[in-house]
Amino acid sequence: MQPVEESTVIGKSVxxxxxxxxxxxxFLDGEFHGTLSLPTNRLTVGPNALILADLKVRDLVVFxxxxxxxxxxxxxxxxxxxxxxxxxxxxxxxIEEAASLKGRVEIVREGAPTQTPAPAAPETAESEPSLFxxxxx
Numbered sequence: 001m002q003p004v005e006e007s008t009v010i011g012k013s014v015x016x017x018x019x020x021x022x023x024x025x026x027f028l029d030g031e032f033h034g035t036l037s038l039p040t041n042r043l044t045v046g047p048n049a050l051i052l053a054d055l056k057v058r059d060l061v062v063f064x065x066x067x068x069x070x071x072x073x074x075x076x077x078x079x080x081x082x083x084x085x086x087x088x089x090x091x092x093x094x095i096e097e098a099a100s101l102k103g104r105v106e107i108v109r110e111g112a113p114t115q116t117p118a119p120a121a122p123e124t125a126e127s128e129p130s131l132f133x134x135x136x137x
Contacts, residue, residue: 012048029064039073047081060090062099069103 007025010016014030021037029046034053036043042059045051049064059074062082070076072090078099089106 007042007044012046045082054086 007027008022010026010028010030010032012029015032016030017033019035019037020032023038023040025042025044026038027044027046028051029048031050032053036051036053036055036057038057040058042061043055043057045060045062045064045066047063049066051064051066052068053066054068054070055066056071057074058072059076060070060072061077061079062084063079064081065083067085069086070084070088070090072088074090075092075094076088076090077094078084078096078101080096080098082096082099082101084100085102087104087106088101089108091108093105093107095101
């Protein structure tokens with residue numbers, strides 16, 4: 001999988017915690033925790049990526065793992081290796097066979113305001129474990 005030409009690349013060995021905003025396309029293949037905003041650009045989540053964040057983007061292509069809510073004014077594409085846990089609000093949604101999605105989906109008509117999905121209810125001791133767990137070496 002090659003990043004799109006002229007996009008910023010964050011490699012698989014990089015871990016970022018915090019808030020990230022950009023006005024250019026981004027290929028993220030590392031680990032990201034926080035909030036990510038690319039309201040006028042495309043985010044590609046690489047196959048090695050682990051994203052624990054709420055995303056606000058124009059377009060999103062997912063090959064890796066995301067845990068968080070997604071708001072996209074354009075298109076969301078979940079490729080066959082994608083694992084997403086969270087709500088999606090988008091104009092268009094494409095899900096390939098074998099992709100995994102756990103959450104609500106809201107398809108927003110063009111021209112209608114896109115609302116950020118409500119935060120998921122906090123997990124309790126009886127709820128399902130997270131898709132992702134931190135491992136200590």
